[in-house]
Amino acid sequence: MRKTFSNDAALNAKVRGWWHANPFNYFVDAEEGSWAFYRNIDRKFLKWIPFMQKGGYPFLTNYIDMKGLKGKKLLDIACGTGVLTEQFIRMGADVTAIDLTPKAVELTKKRLDLYHLNAVVMEADAQQMPFADNTFDFVCAWGCLMHMPETEKAIGEIHRVLKPGGKMLAMMYHRNSVHLRYAIQLGRGILRAKYLTYDDQSLINRYTDGAHVGGNMLAKFYTRKEFRNLFSQFSDVMVAIHDNHGVPNQLPHPWLPLGKFLPKNVKEWVCRQWGMTAIITGTK
Numbered sequence: 001m002r003k004t005f006s007n008d009a010a011l012n013a014k015v016r017g018w019w020h021a022n023p024f025n026y027f028v029d030a031e032e033g034s035w036a037f038y039r040n041i042d043r044k045f046l047k048w049i050p051f052m053q054k055g056g057y058p059f060l061t062n063y064i065d066m067k068g069l070k071g072k073k074l075l076d077i078a079c080g081t082g083v084l085t086e087q088f089i090r091m092g093a094d095v096t097a098i099d100l101t102p103k104a105v106e107l108t109k110k111r112l113d114l115y116h117l118n119a120v121v122m123e124a125d126a127q128q129m130p131f132a133d134n135t136f137d138f139v140c141a142w143g144c145l146m147h148m149p150e151t152e153k154a155i156g157e158i159h160r161v162l163k164p165g166g167k168m169l170a171m172m173y174h175r176n177s178v179h180l181r182y183a184i185q186l187g188r189g190i191l192r193a194k195y196l197t198y199d200d201q202s203l204i205n206r207y208t209d210g211a212h213v214g215g216n217m218l219a220k221f222y223t224r225k226e227f228r229n230l231f232s233q234f235s236d237v238m239v240a241i242h243d244n245h246g247v248p249n250q251l252p253h254p255w256l257p258l259g260k261f262l263p264k265n266v267k268e269w270v271c272r273q274w275g276m277t278a279i280i281t282g283t284k
């Protein structure tokens, strides 16, 4: 049975501590806070999610009418290093960015200072947001809702702070993915017998974000049906599954990457069926 984590303050504190110590810097080794640091993060972000935009800047154009954000009130949840915050500001949106950790707030503020950009950037918990009802035209929650003990509550908060007719986009992890089912549960859990030492949730935490430092505190994966249930209070909900072709390329194993000989359309089909990245969009 899947674990539930409702109202788990101790776990939330652990999640906060972990992300504060391990800010999501895409393994960039340039001097933290430098121009090279932020631009290398942007480059890696683009390489990781080619399916989100045609070409390069601005990001996310396949899912967000970026030009249409001009003058709109936008909330960027879990700003991390400000990779998306910067994009939204450059499109002319009136941006508020939040993150659970002081480190992410510091890194996002440094990025904006570097480019003389302005936004409200503050420490806040998405599960309990300090904003009035019906405040924002657009809410983006990229790579964060699955790290929160109370994911349902955070989604309810997104709905609450959106204006009627406002739109949201979230990126979360897809459960029926090569990454989870094949690499983690089969590869690590069963074939390498890690299920002898980890329960399923601990195994997932161990081998997703932060695998190089022993794993993170909480990473939840959902099926398409579960996403639809989670976001059922929104209308026009769409769930799209993606990955980049690096995933099928490495099948059946990174040491035997026969998948790279698959036709491009087969690789794309694998990514759309069993990719790890779920993009959820909806309207209040």
Ligand SMILES: C[S@@+](CC[C@H](N)C(=O)[O-])C[C@H]1O[C@@H](n2cnc3c(N)ncnc32)[C@H](O)[C@@H]1O
Binding pocket: 015, 019, 020, 023, 024, 077, 078, 079, 080, 081, 082, 083, 098, 099, 100, 101, 104, 124, 125, 126, 127, 142, 143, 144, 147, 148, 209
């Ligand atoms: C994988 S990182 C993604 C950061 C950024 N969105 C990006 O793509 O680079 C996850 C982020 O979620 C933040 N986070 C986790 N729980 C949160 C919460 N309850 N409220 C706000 N931010 C949270 C973490 O501090 C961390 O910065």
